[in-house]
Amino acid sequence: MKVEQISIFLENKPGGLENITRVLKDAQINIRALSLADTSDFGILRLIVNHVGEAEKALQAHGFTVRRTPVVAVEVPDRPGGLHGILAVLLKKSINVEYMYAFVDRSGENALIIFRFDRTDEAIEVLRENGITVLPGERVYKL
Amino acid sequence: MIYNEEFETLPREVLEALQLKRLQQVAERVYHTVGFYRKAFDQAGVKPDDIRRLEDLRRLPFTNKQDLRDNYPFGLFAAPMSSIVRLHASSGTTGKATVVGYTKRDIDTWAELMARSFVAAGLTKNDMIHNAYGYGLFTGGLGAHYGAEKLGASVIPISGGNTRRQLMILQDFGPTAICCTPSYALYLAEQGKEMGVDMGSLKLRVGVLGAEPWTERMREEIEEKLNITAMDIYGLSEVMGPGVSIECTEGRRGLHVFEDHFIVEVINPVTGETLPNGEQGELVFTTLTKEAFPLIRYRTRDLSRLMKEPCRCGRTLLRMERVSGRSDDMLIIRGVNVFPSQIESILLGIEGLEPHYELIVDREGSLDTLEIRVEVGESLFSDEVRKMQEIERRISKDIKEYLGVTAAVKLVETKSLKRFEGKAQRVVDRRKL
Numbered sequence: 412m413k414v415e416q417i418s419i420f421l422e423n424k425p426g427g428l429e430n431i432t433r434v435l436k437d438a439q440i441n442i443r444a445l446s447l448a449d450t451s452d453f454g455i456l457r458l459i460v461n462h463v464g465e466a467e468k469a470l471q472a473h474g475f476t477v478r479r480t481p482v483v484a485v486e487v488p489d490r491p492g493g494l495h496g497i498l499a500v501l502l503k504k505s506i507n508v509e510y511m512y513a514f515v516d517r518s519g520e521n522a523l524i525i526f527r528f529d530r531t532d533e534a535i536e537v538l539r540e541n542g543i544t545v546l547p548g549e550r551v552y553k554l
Numbered sequence: 555m556i557y558n559e560e561f562e563t564l565p566r567e568v569l570e571a572l573q574l575k576r577l578q579q580v581a582e583r584v585y586h587t588v589g590f591y592r593k594a595f596d597q598a599g600v601k602p603d604d605i606r607r608l609e610d611l612r613r614l615p616f617t618n619k620q621d622l623r624d625n626y627p628f629g630l631f632a633a634p635m636s637s638i639v640r641l642h643a644s645s646g647t648t649g650k651a652t653v654v655g656y657t658k659r660d661i662d663t664w665a666e667l668m669a670r671s672f673v674a675a676g677l678t679k680n681d682m683i684h685n686a687y688g689y690g691l692f693t694g695g696l697g698a699h700y701g702a703e704k705l706g707a708s709v710i711p712i713s714g715g716n717t718r719r720q721l722m723i724l725q726d727f728g729p730t731a732i733c734c735t736p737s738y739a740l741y742l743a744e745q746g747k748e749m750g751v752d753m754g755s756l757k758l759r760v761g762v763l764g765a766e767p768w769t770e771r772m773r774e775e776i777e778e779k780l781n782i783t784a785m786d787i788y789g790l791s792e793v794m795g796p797g798v799s800i801e802c803t804e805g806r807r808g809l810h811v812f813e814d815h816f817i818v819e820v821i822n823p824v825t826g827e828t829l830p831n832g833e834q835g836e837l838v839f840t841t842l843t844k845e846a847f848p849l850i851r852y853r854t855r856d857l858s859r860l861m862k863e864p865c866r867c868g869r870t871l872l873r874m875e876r877v878s879g880r881s882d883d884m885l886i887i888r889g890v891n892v893f894p895s896q897i898e899s900i901l902l903g904i905e906g907l908e909p910h911y912e913l914i915v916d917r918e919g920s921l922d923t924l925e926i927r928v929e930v931g932e933s934l935f936s937d938e939v940r941k942m943q944e945i946e947r948r949i950s951k952d953i954k955e956y957l958g959v960t961a962a963v964k965l966v967e968t969k970s971l972k973r974f975e976g977k978a979q980r981v982v983d984r985r986k987l
Binding site: 420422450453477510527 | 939942
């Protein structure tokens with residue numbers, strides 16, 4: 412049920428991001444969702460792409476430091492309290508959200524959010540027990 | 555003025571006779587009390603008895619910094635701990651520091667040489683000395699302190715740091731002299747100006763500055779900003795501490811070496827041969843009177859040259875030129891001695907860190923800065939910012955704890971630092987000295 416995310420280390424300097432998008436463009440990779448975490452001197456770009464393995468290979472071939480991380484794609488009801496309900500379920504089990512970011516596309520009537528948990532497998536279990544839809548990777552890459 | 559008229563103005567032939575007698579004594583003593591020296595002398599095929607003229611010093615083997623580390627902590631001491639009253643040490647990673655000891659008489663000698671230095675720099679017992687050298691394992695603070703008391707001056711043991719308080723005391727107590735590193739003198743001047751203190755109107759008239767390389771340009775700047783006469787003092791903990799040599803007020807061309815206590819040579823750092831008078835090379839010191847920690851032909855790695863021309867001040871002691879650099883890769887950052895190899899061993903002690911790094915030394919305003927650039931490889935990289943920042947903090951903290959210097963850590967992209975086929979050049983020193 413996990414989704415594979417690609418993280419890339421980049422220095423905070425002009426052209427840093429552009430180098431990455433060029434490599435992905437040349438490899439015909441489509442970006443499905445992304446988030447950029449930044450500090451004063453470096454950033455971590457996190458991507459969900461349509462072809463994880465090829466994206467990773469292409470980036471590594473261009474000298475980038477890349478890491479694959481399992482994250483969870485969760486359907487969030489598109490109404491007030493939608494996200495809160497999900498977080499409340501996780502809190503009961505003391506599962507920590509390291510970071511999260513939203514998908515641009517929707518999944519039917521729902522919004523789609525990518526979560527990075529401290530305990531991924533347990534989080535998936537808890538979410539499903541509570542009737543929350545967790546999307547498998549194969550579906551997310553093709554969205 | 556001359557503090558010890560008798561010994562500082564000995565006719566050269568008398569001085570050299572005294573040096574020879576003392577050299578014979580120290581060679582004899584280390585041969586019989588320190589295993590390291592006995593072995594080194596034997597290997598070089600020389601006995602203490604072979605020293606019949608001063609030139610015979612050249613037959614004795616060199617002592618290197620590594621020999622001091624190999625004998626950590628007390629292996630080179632020539633006196634039992636019961637007669638040692640003080641220990642000092644240089645910075646270093648665990649087990650790599652160099653430790654030096656002093657007997658009561660060594661401390662007295664040191665105090666006398668510092669008192670001589672202060673007088674050569676133009677101070678008298680009527681001066682009040684603001685001693686901003688660090689007190690502690692570093693020899694600067696206590697060395698200058700004992701010298702100031704020996705002279706009979708009033709000493710303010712302010713030590714390093716806490717600049718606001720230093721500025722308050724400089725204004726309120728009105729010291730007439732200051733001891734610190736040249737870069738700290740400039741830093742004080744800048745901070746004072748920022749706080750609205752008229753630094754030129756303080757009572758300070760003399761600075762006795764050392765423990766790091768500096769230039770004539772820096773001297774002019776310090777003298778102008780603090781309205782003082784800035785004097786260069788030289789020393790290193792292995793040989794004794796500050797007070798090995800000092801400039802005199804007559805012309806300030808070169809630092810008089812207290813030759814009744816040390817023999818100084820200049821050698822070619824590559825071949826080890828002694829260079830003729832006036833040629834530039836590496837300074838080598840032999841201590842003549844130290845009891846606890848005598849040193850035979852210690853290679854300082856400091857580059858200088860010797861001047862034997864008589865000086866107008868009346869001292870017959872030869873002079874060494876201001877140290878112009880190092881023959882090894884040691885960095886002096888805010889007065890702290892740091893070897894790149896020490897930083898490397900700390901970095902490689904951090905799990906996942908690859909040996910791709912660069913050290914950038916610069917000077918911001920008047921203070922040295924050290925930036926450590928570390929490449930982020932697969933094993934170090936995490937998708938979480940928090941974990942990456944923890945790595946930065948951990949490196950900074952280890953460097954501070956082991957080496958005593960503050961470093962800014964910058965994580966950089968993999969393969970962004972230069973790769974080397976031969977000897978790696980990982981240090982970029984941008985300080986324009």
